[in-house]
Amino acid sequence: MRADQASSWYKRMSVVYALGAWTTLGSLIFFGRKKSKPLGGELEQKDEITEPPKGFYVETIVTYKEDFVPITEKILSYWRSWTGGPGPES
DSSP: OOHHHHHHHHHHHHHHHHHHHHHHHHHHHHHHHHHHSOTTSSOOOOOOOSSOOOOOOOOOOOOOOTTOOOHHHHHHHHHHHHHTOOOOOO
C-alpha cells in the first residue's frame, strides 16, 4: 500500500469512527432525557395509602381452543419437514 493510499484510508476510517462515536453519544443523551420525562406531563402520585392491601395474589384464566396447536409445535413440524426428520405424529 502506497503512502497516499494509506493516508486516504486512514482519513476515511477516522470519519467513520467519529460518525459512529457521535451517533452513539447523541443517542444516549436523547434516550436518557426522553426516559426521564413522563409522556403525559406531570402524573399524580399517591403518597398515602388509605387502606393497606389485604393480600397479593394472581389469578390466571387460561382458555384453550378445541383443536389448538401451540406455535412451537408448528415451527418444529415445519423445521422437521425441511430437515428430513420425523414429521407430525398425527
